[in-house]
Amino acid sequence: MLDKSPQKISAMFDEIAPTYDKLNHAFTLNLDKVWRKKLCKRF
Numbered sequence: 121m122l123d124k125s126p127q128k129i130s131a132m133f134d135e136i137a138p139t140y141d142k143l144n145h146a147f148t149l150n151l152d153k154v155w156r157k158k159l160c161k162r163f
Contacts, residue, residue, distance in 0.1 A: 144152050 148155075
């Protein structure tokens with residue numbers, strides 16, 4: 121059974137975040153950065 125405690129979930133996200141960001145940049149050819157910037161300007 122999976123441990124769904126908040127501490128375990130937080131640790132999992134902290135562990136995958138750096139890799140996720142790099143892959144996201146690669147897969148979108150850095151367009152994700154442009155999308156985020158445009159979205160932030162709207163708010």
